[in-house]
Amino acid sequence: MTPNTARRSEASRRAVLTAALDLVQEADYAKLSIEGIAARAGVGKQTIYRWWPSKGAVLFDAFLMLSEGAGGEAPVLPDTGDLEADLILVLRATVEELNDPRFGPPMRALSIEIAHDPELAAAYVERLDGPLREAKRQRLRRAQQVGQLAEGLDLDVAVDMIWGPVLNRWLQRTGPLTTAYTDLVVTTALTGLRPRGSSS
Amino acid sequence: MTPNTARRSEASRRAVLTAALDLVQEADYAKLSIEGIAARAGVGKQTIYRWWPSKGAVLFDAFLMLSEGAGGEAPVLPDTGDLEADLILVLRATVEELNDPRFGPPMRALSIEIAHDPELAAAYVERLDGPLREAKRQRLRRAQQVGQLAEGLDLDVAVDMIWGPVLNRWLQRTGPLTTAYTDLVVTTALTGLRPRGSSS
Numbered sequence: 001m002t003p004n005t006a007r008r009s010e011a012s013r014r015a016v017l018t019a020a021l022d023l024v025q026e027a028d029y030a031k032l033s034i035e036g037i038a039a040r041a042g043v044g045k046q047t048i049y050r051w052w053p054s055k056g057a058v059l060f061d062a063f064l065m066l067s068e069g070a071g072g073e074a075p076v077l078p079d080t081g082d083l084e085a086d087l088i089l090v091l092r093a094t095v096e097e098l099n100d101p102r103f104g105p106p107m108r109a110l111s112i113e114i115a116h117d118p119e120l121a122a123a124y125v126e127r128l129d130g131p132l133r134e135a136k137r138q139r140l141r142r143a144q145q146v147g148q149l150a151e152g153l154d155l156d157v158a159v160d161m162i163w164g165p166v167l168n169r170w171l172q173r174t175g176p177l178t179t180a181y182t183d184l185v186v187t188t189a190l191t192g193l194r195p196r197g198s199s200s
Numbered sequence: 201m202t203p204n205t206a207r208r209s210e211a212s213r214r215a216v217l218t219a220a221l222d223l224v225q226e227a228d229y230a231k232l233s234i235e236g237i238a239a240r241a242g243v244g245k246q247t248i249y250r251w252w253p254s255k256g257a258v259l260f261d262a263f264l265m266l267s268e269g270a271g272g273e274a275p276v277l278p279d280t281g282d283l284e285a286d287l288i289l290v291l292r293a294t295v296e297e298l299n300d301p302r303f304g305p306p307m308r309a310l311s312i313e314i315a316h317d318p319e320l321a322a323a324y325v326e327r328l329d330g331p332l333r334e335a336k337r338q339r340l341r342r343a344q345q346v347g348q349l350a351e352g353l354d355l356d357v358a359v360d361m362i363w364g365p366v367l368n369r370w371l372q373r374t375g376p377l378t379t380a381y382t383d384l385v386v387t388t389a390l391t392g393l394r395p396r397g398s399s400s
Contacts (some may be wrong), residue, residue, distance in 0.1 A: 029316070066398050090276030099391055108315060116229070121373035129374065140393075150395045156375070157365070157388050165357070171371065172330065173315055173321035174360075181357070188357050192392020193340075195350045 015041040017062040029109035056113030076140035083148050091182040098170050111171055116149050130147050161189045215264040229309035256313030256320050263305040275332050277339035283348050291382040298370050361389045
């Protein structure tokens with residue numbers, strides 16, 4: 001490959017990924033097709049099939065491009081020492097993104113492809129969700145080290161307890177994603193459903 | 201409508217719903233079409249379009265048919281007085297269903313349609329998820345009345361805290377659905393992430 005063809009390939013690749021993101025924001029993802037992405041990107045259908053096996057794979061790479069655009073650094077959760085306040089802040093930011101018309105629809109489209117496709121789900125866990133989950137675990141681990149979280153706590157279950165209810169409510173549309181709801185999820189997860197003794 | 205045409209209509213309706221469930225169990229739902237359901241049911245495509253606007257709507261009615269088949273009575277959660285044991289039992293049964301090849305794939309297909317389609321989601325919340333959620337709330341309310349759950353607890357958040365992590369892990373394939381995992385979700389939700397004082 002000459003430097004020029006490499007440059008042209010990279011330009012086509014970025015055009016395809018950008019077209020996929022644009023179309024998902026504008027239209028119903030269920031109706032989106034490889035043909036539609038190709039037309040919008042100004043490339044042939046074969047160009048897409050040469051690089052990607054499915055529209056889910058295109059969308060996944062578009063998300064990778066977005067996160068590279070964000071600096072490519074490993075994510076870190078805020079740590080002011082006040083765990084509850086930090087978690088409330090992060091969960092509010094998550095909900096803001098999910099409710100944002102630029103980010104919510106592509107995220108929903110990717111989540112639907114993941115629900116369909118175990119291979120895509122594995123790639124997502126490894127490359128996108130994995131680093132973010134590690135950042136969440138690290139924040140909780142630091143809290144655990146200073147005695148703010150229970151000693152024997154399973155940090156993966158703890159992450160699921162904070163983010164799982166919100167993500168499931170969003171994806172399955174069982175209720176509105178308000179900050180009142182997410183704040184209550186954080187405090188309820190920290191406190192637990194059982195009554196606390198008078199000592200706490 | 202004469203009694204005979206009514207009977208024939210009902211037979212066609214049931215054939216369509218049964219065909220949809222059979223096909224979802226056998227094949228990738230993403231590839232399933234109204235044409236495929238019509239062929240399997242032995243009816244014309246127009247018969248399906250006369251009654252249902254989309255394949256998601258067919259699947260939804262198929263689920264209603266299944267739950268009517270189960271007796272049509274309002275669901276009730278077990279109440280032995282031991283809340284933790286009862287919740288562990290129910291969540292294990294949920295996971296068994298989700299891992300069951302007869303039930304898991306159609307449930308996943310319906311969940312994906314719900315993620316796509318806000319109208320279908322509203323119908324699901326009203327007719328299928330609603331009665332089940334009320335049964336969960338009732339079990340928690342009884343526990344709250346006898347002091348086993350915190351007084352000010354929001355019962356909807358409590359339901360999401362127990363079922364949300366499991367449903368999200370299942371739908372987004374972020375980890376295996378084992379009983380070890382679901383048991384830990386129940387105990388962690390009840391206890392909370394923060395350390396309990398020595399009084400508890």
